[in-house]
Structure formats: structure tokens, C-alpha cells
Amino acid sequence: xxxxxxxxxxxxxxxxxxxxxITPDEVEVRERxxxxxxxxxxxxxxxxxxxxxxxxxxYLSDYASYYYSxxxxxxxxxxxxxxxxxSFDEELFKAAISNKNASAIKVLQESYLGFVVARPLPDAIIxxxxxxxxxxxxxxxxxxxxxxxxVLAGIELPVKSLAFQEQDRVTAACATVALWSAFHMTSRxxxxxxxxxxxxxxxxxxxxxxxxxxxxxxxLDVLQMCExxxxxxxxxxxxxxxxxxxxxxxxxGYLEAGLPAILICDIVGVGSHAITLVGYSxxxxxxxxxxxxxxxxxxxxxxxxxxxxxxxxxxxxxRMFIRAPKDTDEAKSVPFxxxxxxxxxxxxxxxxxxxxxxxxxxxxxxxxxxxxxxIQRIMGVFKQGFPGEELEWNIRLTTTNLYKKExxxxxxxxxxxxxxxxxxxxxxxxxxxxxxMSGQLLFDVLGDAxxxxxxxxxxxxxxxxxxxxxxxxxxxxxxRLIAEEKDSVVKIWGSKLTRFMAGENVRLxxx
Numbered sequence: 001x002x003x004x005x006x007x008x009x010x011x012x013x014x015x016x017x018x019x020x021x022i023t024p025d026e027v028e029v030r031e032r033x034x035x036x037x038x039x040x041x042x043x044x045x046x047x048x049x050x051x052x053x054x055x056x057x058x059y060l061s062d063y064a065s066y067y068y069s070x071x072x073x074x075x076x077x078x079x080x081x082x083x084x085x086x087s088f089d090e091e092l093f094k095a096a097i098s099n100k101n102a103s104a105i106k107v108l109q110e111s112y113l114g115f116v117v118a119r120p121l122p123d124a125i126i127x128x129x130x131x132x133x134x135x136x137x138x139x140x141x142x143x144x145x146x147x148x149x150x151v152l153a154g155i156e157l158p159v160k161s162l163a164f165q166e167q168d169r170v171t172a173a174c175a176t177v178a179l180w181s182a183f184h185m186t187s188r189x190x191x192x193x194x195x196x197x198x199x200x201x202x203x204x205x206x207x208x209x210x211x212x213x214x215x216x217x218x219x220l221d222v223l224q225m226c227e228x229x230x231x232x233x234x235x236x237x238x239x240x241x242x243x244x245x246x247x248x249x250x251x252x253g254y255l256e257a258g259l260p261a262i263l264i265c266d267i268v269g270v271g272s273h274a275i276t277l278v279g280y281s282x283x284x285x286x287x288x289x290x291x292x293x294x295x296x297x298x299x300x301x302x303x304x305x306x307x308x309x310x311x312x313x314x315x316x317x318x319r320m321f322i323r324a325p326k327d328t329d330e331a332k333s334v335p336f337x338x339x340x341x342x343x344x345x346x347x348x349x350x351x352x353x354x355x356x357x358x359x360x361x362x363x364x365x366x367x368x369x370x371x372x373x374x375i376q377r378i379m380g381v382f383k384q385g386f387p388g389e390e391l392e393w394n395i396r397l398t399t400t401n402l403y404k405k406e407x408x409x410x411x412x413x414x415x416x417x418x419x420x421x422x423x424x425x426x427x428x429x430x431x432x433x434x435x436x437m438s439g440q441l442l443f444d445v446l447g448d449a450x451x452x453x454x455x456x457x458x459x460x461x462x463x464x465x466x467x468x469x470x471x472x473x474x475x476x477x478x479x480r481l482i483a484e485e486k487d488s489v490v491k492i493w494g495s496k497l498t499r500f501m502a503g504e505n506v507r508l509x510x511x
Contacts, residue, residue, distance in 0.1 A: 055076075
């Protein structure tokens with residue numbers, strides 16, 4: 001194995017990505033190369049180390065399933081391009097890998113930005129890619145990233161990211177690559193779930209056969225994507241999007257749990273496309289368009305003005321701006337559209353959401369919309385009890401360990417019964433719905449995500465298991481409201497929800 005040292009530039013990046021099928025000049029004009037160069041420039045790339053004759057497991061799987069049997073002699077080995085924010089010379093790199101200079105190793109580790117595998121193909125040259133995110137600053141949030149530990153010449157170079165790759169239209173179209181990125185995260189979150197390679201995902205999905213052949217891949221439909229998720233030992237949350245769907249809230253609710261959300265969109269003039277959403281932006285200033293309240297529930301997620309996603313037609317962490325529907329008819333079918341930060345034929349790309357897929361652990365059964373329905377019922381009384389107040393809900397999936405850890409480390413005032421909550425037994429997965437009034441945290445409503453709680457089963461199940469108060473005055477005010485207006489409150493909430501909000505344990509116990 002050999003290493004080449006390059007000073008980062010657009011020409012050097014193109015030369016490193018090129019191979020015997022595609023020249024550096026041809027590489028340089030590709031849209032994905034231009035995006036990659038712009039992204040690396042933004043995160044501060046200064047140097048490239050090219051690792052030649054690199055064996056990449058994902059490409060090797062595709063090679064074994066297709067390329068080795070072609071008449072064309074496609075190479076088996078790749079290159080791996082490592083990027084650094086430090087400007088250093090070749091001597092420093094040699095000193096680091098010879099283990100003679102500890103400070104040189106430290107420079108490599110602290111300035112490491114990630115890597116890109118360059119595949120020896122005529123078109124889909126950008127293979128497995130692990131790159132650092134944009135700086136988080138105050139507004140950018142990346143809940144769906146994990147720690148990778150690539151090794152270069154025996155030196156471990158940790159980086160937090162989520163795997164990306166350009167779609168290979170032969171073995172893995174956009175839906176396959178979107179699932180592949182998602183499985184990189186779910187396999188880390190949930191023990192016993194799989195992280196199949198792209199060619200295997202295509203094979204898993206094609207258990208549900210269509211009229212077209214599996215390889216070369218012509219893409220997957222929603223049913224095939226769900227089958228691939230099931231084969232990875234997961235279940236799928238499927239949301240058919242309409243104008244009344246609280247889409248930003250749903251995406252946010254799952255992203256905050258570290259779960260990737262796969263958004264299927266229609267691109268005008270192109271067709272259906274799948275993107276793996278991994279982050280979002282919440283600017284301090286008011287954005288041009290905000291998700292409107294749904295059934296009286298004003299959501300924290302309405303602050304989101306951008307999503308970040310792995311778009312295999314563009315690149316990793318591609319920015320997508322939330323925009324208002326163009327007209328009344330479009331507003332009936334979608335709550336908003338997404339506008340890419342990139343352009344096609346001189347115009348910004350418009351993505352119209354159609355379906356949302358979230359791969360879930362099998363024990364997560366209570367859906368976001370079902371938890372949202374319970375919050376709608378709670379708001380039926382709050383709008384009467386606190387008229388004119390600015391009420392904002394923050395609904396997200398969490399785990400008992402994450403919740404208790406957050407309560408212990410929060411800078412806000414702790415809940416009234418912190419010691420009891422920290423010592424209490426809770427479901428592993430639950431929904432946390434926090435209510436703020438004029439910015440002040442009042443309480444959390446906790447809903448058991450391992451239970452079911454839709455309207456059809458409301459007589460048989462009650463998923464809400466605890467209300468956590470942060471404000472004694474609010475708790476007392478709710479108690480007085482229930483005592484003084486019990487008949488009208490019960491009419492809206494029902495007796496079980498009324499008793500729950502009054503502090504009773506009304507969960508059904510199964511013998």
C-alpha cells in the first residue's frame with residue numbers, strides 16, 4: 001500500500017477521484033464533485049492523503065455481485081482519500097506514520113475531517129464517505145451521527161458522521177443508498193439489527209418483485225423499501241403526507257432520538273427520489289415560512305428552516321430549505337416543499353414530499369401521530385384555561401437513560417420530584433412532550449412508546465404513564481381547574497385523562 005500527499009484544491013481532488021475510465025477533467029465538471037469540493041472547502045480542508053490499493057467492503061460486495069462477471073475488466077481495489085484541516089508537508093506525514101513524532105500524530109488526529117472512497121468505475125466514483133459535519137454553531141443540530149474510527153497507517157482517526165455514498169445505478173439506486181445510510185445508524189442504536197451492504201439491500205428488497213429486473217437496479221418502491229427494513233430486523237413507520245401532516249414535527253420527533261428519516265419526494269422533471277434526513281437548523285430569527293399549528297398544537301419544530309440530508313444525487317449533509325407551497329392546490333397535498341441549496345439547469349431544485357419512512361426497533365409501537373393526538377386532547381382544555389398565552393409543545397422520542405441523563409445535566413430548573421423520577425422504572429422507549437408557556441418549561445407528558453394508544457384502542461390502552469411538573473404554580477392551577485370545572489374538563493379529556501392530569505396512576509395493569 002502506498003500513500004500520496006496532495007495540497008487540497010479542486011484540481012487535486014478531481015485527479016485523486018479519477019481512474020482509468022474517467023479523466024480528471026471529466027471528474028471536475030461533475031455536479032457531485034463540485035458539491036464535494038464546496039463542502040470540503042466549507043469545513044476547512046487543506047490537505048489530502050491518498051491511500052492507494054484500498055479494499056472497501058461495500059464496493060467489494062457490489063463487485064462480487066455484478067462487476068466481476070462483466071466482460072470489462074473492472075478493478076477490484078479502490079483509493080481512499082483522507083482530508084485534513086491542517087496544512088502540513090509530506091515530511092510531517094512520514095514522521096507520523098513512522099511513529100517517531102507524537103506531535104505529528106496529534107496534528108493528524110486533531111485536524112482529521114474524514115475520508116472518501118474513490119471507486120474505479122466510469123460513473124459512480126464517490127463510494128463510502130465519512131465526513132465531519134458543518135460546524136454546529138447555535139442553530140445547526142445533527143442528532144443522527146455516530147462515531148467512526150478509521151485507521152490510516154495504524155493511526156486511529158476518530159470522526160463523527162454518518163456514512164454516505166453516491167448511488168451506483170447498476171447495483172444500488174437512490175432508495176437503496178438511502179436505506180444503507182440509515183442502517184449505519186440503526187445498527188448502532190439497536191442491538192441485533194443488521195447493516196447490510198448496498199447490493200444485499202437491493203436483494204433483500206426484491207423479495208417483493210416488480211416487472212423490472214433487480215440488477216441493474218431501477219429503484220425500489222415503498223413496499224420494497226419496507227421489506228428491506230424488515231429484513232434488517234426493524235419495523236417501518238410509514239407516513240403518507242398530506243397538507244394536514246405535521247411533517248416537520250414528525251421528522252424532528254424521530255431525529256432527536258437519533259433515528260434517520262427517509263423522505264421520499266417528487267422532483268419536478270425528474271421523478272421520485274429518496275433522501276436520508278440526518279439534521280436540521282433552528283435559527284434565532286423568524287424564518288420566511290413556519291409549519292402552522294396542527295389541531296391547536298403549536299410545535300417547537302415549526303422553528304426549523306432547513307433540513308440536512310444525505311442526497312446521493314448531490315452529496316452528504318445537503319441543505320434543504322423549507323418553503324411555503326406554491327399555491328392553494330399544492331397546500332392541500334403537502335404542508336411545505338423543500339428547496340435544494342444546489343441548482344439544476346440554473347434553477348433551484350424543488351422537492352415535493354410524498355412519503356416519510358422511519359426504520360424503528362420492533363418494540364417502538366406508539367407512533368408520533370398517536371402521541372400527537374393525545375396532546376391535541378390536552379390542548380383542548382389548555383386553550384380554555386390559559387387563553388391568549390404562548391404555548392409551545394416539544395414532542396420527541398427518547399429513552400429512559402437519555403431522559404434521566406438530561407434531567408441530571410439540565411441548566412433549567414429541575415422537576416419538582418427529581419429524585420423520584422431518577423429512581424423510577426420507566427419504559428425503555430417513550431415519547432416526551434414538553435409544554436412551555438412564554439418560554440418557561442411547565443411540564444413533560446411521558447407516553448409509553450412500547451404500548452399502543454390510537455383512538456381505535458383507547459378503551460383498552462392508555463399510553464401516558466407520567467406527568468413531570470417543573471412549575472408548582474402550574475400544577476396547582478391545573479388541579480384547581482379540574483376541581484372547579486370537572487364536568488367540562490371530563491367532557492373534553494375523558495375521565496381517564498382527567499385523572500391522569502390530576503396526578504393519578506390510571507395505567508391498565510395486565511394480569
